[in-house]
Amino acid sequence: MSAVLTVDGLSVSFAGFKAVDGVSLIIEEGELRVLLGANGAGKTTLMDLISGKTKSTQGRVHLRDTDITNWEEPAIARAGIGRKFQIPSVFRELTVRRNLEVAGCGKPGVLANLRFGLPRAARRRLDEVLHLTGLSDEAQTVAGTLSHGQTQWLELGLLVMQDPKLLLLDEPTAGMTAAETLRTADIIKSLRGSHTVIVVEHDMAFVREIAQRITVMHLGQVLAEGDMASIESDPRVRAAYLGSKGIH
Amino acid sequence: MPGKRTLDYAAYAAFIGLILCAPLVLEEFWLNRIAKFLVYGLLGVAIALSWGYAGILNLGQGLFFGLGAYMMAMSLKLASPTSLQQGSATPVPDFMLWNAEPGAKTDLCCINHGSFLWTPFQNPWFGIAMGVLVPVLVATLIGWVMFRKRISGVFVSIIMLALVLLVRLVVIDAQPVTNGFNGLTDLGNLVVFGVELDPYEVVTYYVVAGALALALIATRMLVETRAGLILQAIRDDQNRARYLGFDVPLYQVFFFAVSAAIAGVAGMLYVVVAQFASPTFMDLSFSITMVVWAAVGGRASLLGACIGAIGINIIEARASETQALVQAWRAVIGLIFVLVVLYLPRGVAGFASDAADAVLSRLGRKRPPAAQSAEERVAS
Ligand SMILES: Nc1ncnc2c1ncn2[C@@H]1O[C@H](COP(=O)(O)OP(=O)(O)OP(=O)(O)O)[C@@H](O)[C@H]1O
Ligand SMILES: [Mg+2]
Numbered sequence: 001m002s003a004v005l006t007v008d009g010l011s012v013s014f015a016g017f018k019a020v021d022g023v024s025l026i027i028e029e030g031e032l033r034v035l036l037g038a039n040g041a042g043k044t045t046l047m048d049l050i051s052g053k054t055k056s057t058q059g060r061v062h063l064r065d066t067d068i069t070n071w072e073e074p075a076i077a078r079a080g081i082g083r084k085f086q087i088p089s090v091f092r093e094l095t096v097r098r099n100l101e102v103a104g105c106g107k108p109g110v111l112a113n114l115r116f117g118l119p120r121a122a123r124r125r126l127d128e129v130l131h132l133t134g135l136s137d138e139a140q141t142v143a144g145t146l147s148h149g150q151t152q153w154l155e156l157g158l159l160v161m162q163d164p165k166l167l168l169l170d171e172p173t174a175g176m177t178a179a180e181t182l183r184t185a186d187i188i189k190s191l192r193g194s195h196t197v198i199v200v201e202h203d204m205a206f207v208r209e210i211a212q213r214i215t216v217m218h219l220g221q222v223l224a225e226g227d228m229a230s231i232e233s234d235p236r237v238r239a240a241y242l243g244s245k246g247i248h
Numbered sequence: 249m250p251g252k253r254t255l256d257y258a259a260y261a262a263f264i265g266l267i268l269c270a271p272l273v274l275e276e277f278w279l280n281r282i283a284k285f286l287v288y289g290l291l292g293v294a295i296a297l298s299w300g301y302a303g304i305l306n307l308g309q310g311l312f313f314g315l316g317a318y319m320m321a322m323s324l325k326l327a328s329p330t331s332l333q334q335g336s337a338t339p340v341p342d343f344m345l346w347n348a349e350p351g352a353k354t355d356l357c358c359i360n361h362g363s364f365l366w367t368p369f370q371n372p373w374f375g376i377a378m379g380v381l382v383p384v385l386v387a388t389l390i391g392w393v394m395f396r397k398r399i400s401g402v403f404v405s406i407i408m409l410a411l412v413l414l415v416r417l418v419v420i421d422a423q424p425v426t427n428g429f430n431g432l433t434d435l436g437n438l439v440v441f442g443v444e445l446d447p448y449e450v451v452t453y454y455v456v457a458g459a460l461a462l463a464l465i466a467t468r469m470l471v472e473t474r475a476g477l478i479l480q481a482i483r484d485d486q487n488r489a490r491y492l493g494f495d496v497p498l499y500q501v502f503f504f505a506v507s508a509a510i511a512g513v514a515g516m517l518y519v520v521v522a523q524f525a526s527p528t529f530m531d532l533s534f535s536i537t538m539v540v541w542a543a544v545g546g547r548a549s550l551l552g553a554c555i556g557a558i559g560i561n562i563i564e565a566r567a568s569e570t571q572a573l574v575q576a577w578r579a580v581i582g583l584i585f586v587l588v589v590l591y592l593p594r595g596v597a598g599f600a601s602d603a604a605d606a607v608l609s610r611l612g613r614k615r616p617p618a619a620q621s622a623e624e625r626v627a628s
C-alpha cells in the first residue's frame with residue numbers, strides 16, 4: 001500500500017486563532033477515512049487547506065509524490081483531488097445529465113473543449129454514475145428542482161465522474177432523512193477500494209455503517225486515530241465530546 | 249413526434265429562411281431599414297451569449313459596437329469622393345482640412361499629430377480586420393483583468409458601463425482624429441471583391457443577412473460544444489467549476505471576446521448600411537437598449553434575443569409612422585420591458601419554449617408510455 005495523501009504539520013490561523021493546528025495525516029490508497037469532531041473542530045478548514053480554498057501558514061500537503069501545498073484550486077483539482085461542499089453545490093440551471101457531462105469533460109482548457117459530445121468512455125461512465133446515484137430517472141431534470149437529498153447525490157456523482165485520486169466529502173448526509181442517509185452510505189461504500197475517500201460526518205449511525213479508520217479532531221488538532229471500537233473507548237475522545245455534545 | 253431540439257433547430261431554419269427571402273417582398277427603403285435591424289439582431293446574439301450563457305451582464309456592449317463601427321468608418325471615410333479629391337497623394341478626410349493648422353501639409357501622414365493613424369485604413373481590409381481585432385483585444389484585456397480578480401455580477405456591469413462612457417469621452421475629445429462629437433459622415437461605399445456595397449442595393453442586405461445567419465449558426469454550435477457547456481456551468485456555480493479543475497477566467501475571457509467580436513462585426517455592418525459612425529453608439533442609453541431587446545426576446549436564447557432586437561425595432565419603426573405614438577414610444581417600450589421582467593423572466597423565447605414543452609407533453613401523453621420513453625431516449 002502506498003500513501004495517496006500525506007499531510008504534514010498543517011496549520012492555519014485566522015487573526016491569531018489556530019483553526020487547524022499542526023495536523024498530520026497519511027491516507028492510504030483505496031482507504032475510506034472518516035473525520036470526526038465537534039462543531040468548530042476544524043474539519044472543514046482542514047479540507048479547505050487540502051483543496052486550496054484556504055492557504056496554509058505552515059506544513060505541507062503531498063498528493064502521492066507531488067507537493068500541492070497552497071496551489072490554486074483548479075490546479076489541485078487537476079492533480080487529482082475532488083471536493084464536495086458542506087452546502088451542496090451543483091449547476092442548478094443544467095439538467096442532471098449535463099451536470100455530469102461537465103464533470104466528465106476531462107480536459108481543462110477552452111480550446112481542447114471546442115468539440116461536441118463526450119468521449120465514448122466518459123459517456124459509458126455517465127450512465128454508471130446515474131445508476132450509482134439513483135438519478136437515472138432524473139437525467140433530464142433541471143438540477144435546481146431536485147430534492148435536497150438528490151442534490152447531494154448529484155454532487156457526489158459529479159465527483160465520481162471527475163474521477164479524482166482522492167475525494168473529500170464534507171458532511172454528505174447533512175439534512176438527509178434516515179432512508180436517504182442509508183442510500184448515501186451505500187454510494188460511499190461502493191466507492192471504497194476503487195477510490196480513496198476522506199469523509200466528514202456527524203451522524204454516528206452513518207459512521208458506524210461505513211467507517212474503517214477514524215480520525216478525531218479537536219480544537220484544530222488530531223486527538224485520536226483508530227478503528228471504531230478503539231475510538232469509542234478512548235477516554236480522551238470521551239472527555240472532548242463530553243465538553244461539547246457527546247458522541248452518540 | 250418531433251423532439252424539443254428538432255423544434256428548436258426548425259425555428260433557426262425558419263428564421264434564417266425568412267430573412268433570406270425578405271428581399272422578394274420588401275422594397276428598397278424597407279430593405280435598408282430591415283438590414284439595420286438585422287444588425288441589431290446581431291447585437292442581440294452578442295448579448296445573449298454573454299448574459300444568458302456566461303452570466304455576464306455587460307452594460308457596455310456599445311463599446312465593442314462603437315469600436316467596430318469606427319474602424320470600418322475610417323476606411324470608408326478615406327474611400328469617399330470628398331476625401332479622395334483633396335488634391336494630395338493620399339485621401340484626406342474633410343474635417344481634418346477644416347481644422348488644420350495653417351501651413352500643415354495636406355497629407356494623411358502629417359496634417360495633424362494623430363492623422364498618421366489613419367494611413368493603414370486606406371486599405372479597406374485593414375479596416376475590416378481592425379473592426380474585429382480591436383474589440384476582441386480590448387475585451388480580452390479587460391476580461392483578463394476582471395475575471396482573474398474574480399470580479400463578477402453587478403461589478404462587471406458597472407466597470408463596463410464606466411468604460412464605455414470613458415471611451416466615448418475620449419472619442420469626442422480626440423476631435424482632430426475622430427471628428428469628435430460629429431462622428432464620421434459622408435462615407436464612401438465598401439467595395440469587397442469588386443462588389444460595391446451600396447446601402448440601398450439588395451446585395452448589401454444579403455451581406456448583412458448572411459452575416460447574421462452565420463453568426464447565429466456559429467454561436468449556436470459554439471455553445472453546444474463542451475466548452476459552451478462548461479461556460480454555462482461556470483455561470484451557474486463558478487466555485488463548483490473551479491473545484492472540477494476548470495480555469496474559470498479562461499472560459500469567461502474567451503466567450504467575452506467572442507461576444508465582443510460579434511458586436512464589432514455588428515458595428516462594421518451598421519456603418520456599411522447606415523453610412524455614418526457616431527459617438528452616440530457609445531451612449532449609455534444604446535447599451536442599455538440592447539440589453540432590453542435581449543431581455544424581451546429571451547436572454548437565454550440566442551435566437552430569442554436576436555428576434556427580440558429585430559421585433560422591437562420593427563414595432564418602433566411602425567409606431568413612429570403614427571405621430572401620436574412617436575412621443576409615447578419610450579413609455580411603451582419601458583412598459584413592455586417591465587411586463588416581460590415581471591411575467592416572462594425568460595423573455596418571449598422562454599415563453600415559446602414552455603409552450604412547446606406543454607404541447608409536446610400533451611402529444612406524448614396520448615401515446616402508450618413505453619413507446620414514448622423509448623423515443624425520448626433516442627432523442628436525448
Ligand atoms: N475564514 C475564517 N476566518 C475566521 N475563522 C474561521 C474561518 N474559517 C473557519 N474559522 C473558524 O475555525 C474553526 C473551525 O471551523 P470549521 O468550519 O473547520 O469547523 P468544522 O469542524 O467543520 O465544524 P462543523 O462541524 O460545524 O462543520 C471555527 O471556530 C470557525 O469559526
Ligand atoms: Mg464543517
